[in-house]
Amino acid sequence: MQRSIQPAVYILASSRNGTIYVGVTSDLVQRVWQHREGVADGFTERYGCKVLVWYELHSTMEHAIAREKQIKGGSRKRKLALIELNNPQWRDLYPEICA
Template sequence: MRTTKTYFVYILTNKSNKTIYIGVTNNIVRRVFEHKNKLNKGFTEKYNINKLVYYETFQYIKEAIKREKQLNRFPRSKKEDLINEINPEWNELKPPINYL
């Protein structure tokens, strides 16, 4: 039985990879589903951002929030470099489901 929670910092983009969105969640499967189905009104719905291209895992929410803020301060080129390191084709990643 898992006793620690896992938190995720994730990067989504749209079909054309023109717009990047960075978020944090404790349930990446649910969160990606919400983005794909436009369940939350706002930025990601407006720009059709629903393609998961990057994520990191954290044991503590404070660490995840700190990383999310750090990534949001990065220039676009540095965000692209980060994605390119693990996903050079910017393929849509499947959210990990083995963390539950």
């Protein structure tokens, strides 16, 4: 099945208040799966960031990239506040996006 492109910014975490990773993609389900399965080498594999704790969909990749840069440019405190505002229990949101 071919999925349509839907730009998104996302945050993965190793655990509640653990290491976090901010990324951007055009296919959120596939990209998070890659992180979870260890297919995506690099930071997320090294630090065990596999739990999708926050995401935001965008109309264009340009908007998504601009938002990713904005989030990455902010402090860790602001990133944690963004997660806490939308997902205070730090639930894994991956099952929801796969449904």
